[in-house]
Amino acid sequence: MTPIDDQPELSDLVVDYDPHTLERRDVALATVLDRLGPSRSARTVARRLADADGWLDRDGVDEVLVRSHLELQRLHEEFRVGALLCDLLTPMLALVRERTGRPRVRIVDLGCGLGYIVRWLAFGRRLGSDVELIGADCNRVLITAAQRLADDEQLGCRFACANAFALGEPADIIMSTGVLHHFRGDALASVFADHERSPVAGFVHVDIRPTPLAPIGSWIFHRARMRQRLAQLDGVRSAVRAHGIDVLCAAAASGAPSFTRATVDAHPGLAGLLRIFQGLIGVRGVDGVRLQAAYEDLEIVPGRYRFTGTGFERARHGRRRVRLA
Amino acid sequence: MSVAAQVVVEVAMLAIFDALLSGFRAAAGRDGRILKTSFYGVALARGAAAGVLVVAANAMIVRGLVASAPAPSLTWQAVVEAGARSVSVFRFVALFAGFTIGAWFSPARELRILPTLLALGPLTLVRPLVIGGGLLYAVWPAVEWRVWAVALAAGASMLGIEWLLGVRYRNRWRVLV
Numbered sequence: 089m090t091p092i093d094d095q096p097e098l099s100d101l102v103v104d105y106d107p108h109t110l111e112r113r114d115v116a117l118a119t120v121l122d123r124l125g126p127s128r129s130a131r132t133v134a135r136r137l138a139d140a141d142g143w144l145d146r147d148g149v150d151e152v153l154v155r156s157h158l159e160l161q162r163l164h165e166e167f168r169v170g171a172l173l174c175d176l177l178t179p180m181l182a183l184v185r186e187r188t189g190r191p192r193v194r195i196v197d198l199g200c201g202l203g204y205i206v207r208w209l210a211f212g213r214r215l216g217s218d219v220e221l222i223g224a225d226c227n228r229v230l231i232t233a234a235q236r237l238a239d240d241e242q243l244g245c246r247f248a249c250a251n252a253f254a255l256g257e258p259a260d261i262i263m264s265t266g267v268l269h270h271f272r273g274d275a276l277a278s279v280f281a282d283h284e285r286s287p288v289a290g291f292v293h294v295d296i297r298p299t300p301l302a303p304i305g306s307w308i309f310h311r312a313r314m315r316q317r318l319a320q321l322d323g324v325r326s327a328v329r330a331h332g333i334d335v336l337c338a339a340a341a342s343g344a345p346s347f348t349r350a351t352v353d354a355h356p357g358l359a360g361l362l363r364i365f366q367g368l369i370g371v372r373g374v375d376g377v378r379l380q381a382a383y384e385d386l387e388i389v390p391g392r393y394r395f396t397g398t399g400f401e402r403a404r405h406g407r408r409r410v411r412l413a
Numbered sequence: 414m415s416v417a418a419q420v421v422v423e424v425a426m427l428a429i430f431d432a433l434l435s436g437f438r439a440a441a442g443r444d445g446r447i448l449k450t451s452f453y454g455v456a457l458a459r460g461a462a463a464g465v466l467v468v469a470a471n472a473m474i475v476r477g478l479v480a481s482a483p484a485p486s487l488t489w490q491a492v493v494e495a496g497a498r499s500v501s502v503f504r505f506v507a508l509f510a511g512f513t514i515g516a517w518f519s520p521a522r523e524l525r526i527l528p529t530l531l532a533l534g535p536l537t538l539v540r541p542l543v544i545g546g547g548l549l550y551a552v553w554p555a556v557e558w559r560v561w562a563v564a565l566a567a568g569a570s571m572l573g574i575e576w577l578l579g580v581r582y583r584n585r586w587r588v589l590v
Binding site for chain 2: 150151154158159168202208229232240241312313314315361362
């Protein structure tokens with residue numbers, strides 16, 4: 089039997105795209121059930137999405153995914169994920185500007201879904217006016233929804249149904265939230281290899297920090313806050329599937345060796361009770377000392393950051409623990 | 414103010430407070446915009462208005478049941494006693510919820526997350542149990558079936574209010590696709 093942490097999330101199975109054209113392909117219920125594992129609840133959700141001929145109904149799937157992402161946005165609002173990304177991107181912007189020599193920086197959100205983080209950052213230009221914000225996702229329905237939401241609030245960002253690494257205008261910084269755990273093994277290393285092959289100057293990836301409490305916490309919040317059964321099930325599964333920082337570091341080291349890398353809040357001590365996310369950041373052409381200095385100097389929330397260098401220097405309460413990886 | 418009037422006011426206020434929060438929950442996770450101040454303002458107002466209606470409807474039910482009792486004053490007394498017992502439970506839950514909601518506005522970002530993690534999320538999950546358990550505790554000593562009927566009506570209306578308020582938002586996602 090497949091170990092639970094290797095069982096895919098339902099949302100990964102109910103849609104399928106041509107890897108080159110990103111055209112959507114029909115998904116057979118039997119294929120989903122084969123890969124889903126023994127979870128009776130997940131299998132029930134999958135069956136409900138299928139038509140009489142054994143194919144998943146595209147409209148039904150789209151409805152569930154859009155509603156689930158709206159509910160996920162609510163969780164991100166509650167846990168202030170936008171502010172976390174803003175904190176981590178601000179020093180990265182300075183590093184990338186230094187490296188490229190250009191004031192204008194293009195940030196692309198990999199697997200942006202409804203684009204909450206991109207839109208949150210665009211709202212009030214939280215990263216300044218010389219930042220171009222783009223959300224990229226394979227799901228055309230989610231991208232359409234994200235663009236409509238951005239247009240509705242006249243936000244300075246845009247969305248593309250595309251591979252984040254294959255945009256006409258390449259990214260300077262790639263970011264993601266809750267995406268890395270969707271990739272496992274070679275696929276995870278391949279994501280970082282895409283960074284290496286592209287002209288990307290830096291990356292900021294944030295994902296759930298795997299702890300013994302993460303699955304139960306995830307269960308509580310996905311039960312309390314989400315209405316879609318798919319979202320409830322995937323929420324718990326994503327906490328179980330979240331990569332340990334060692335796995336992320338190893339994948340980044342093998343896939344993107346030219347980047348100087350650091351982890352954020354991977355080992356936050358007691359503060360970990362409040363910090364449910366960990367980050368992996370990387371920048372090209374900058375040494376560890378400079379990376380350290382960037383995160384020390386650019387404290388947008390004064391007193392919140394401290395680099396602990398290469399060791400496990402004890403951080404004072406309230407500061408994020410960033411260390412070179 | 415008489416004890417009975419005090420209990421009635423407290424029960425009504427607690428019900429309206431709970432309905433107010435139900436209004437928020439019914440709307441939450443259904444609008445993808447970044448700025449949702451007015452959206453949530455309307456949702457809270459709808460919740461509060463629904464709470465007033467629920468209180469009024471339950472007051473009519475109480476009135477009808479008490480009036481139909483063989484000994485209305487004794488039945489009314491039993492209803493008031495049950496109300497007082499329910500207030501003794503729900504008052505603390507409401508105070509706890511109010512305190513944690515207040516902490517959400519703390520200037521320290523991580524302190525804002527703390528009440529969500531420890532209280533607001535889990536409280537939402539156990540709310541049906543708290544309502545059911547609190548009402549059961551309130552009516553347990555009562556022998557008059559009408560008191561149980563009042564509790565049943567109150568519990569059903571409080572548990573159903575979020576679902577009803579959510580009907581308005583259920584298809585809101587369609588404008589996005």
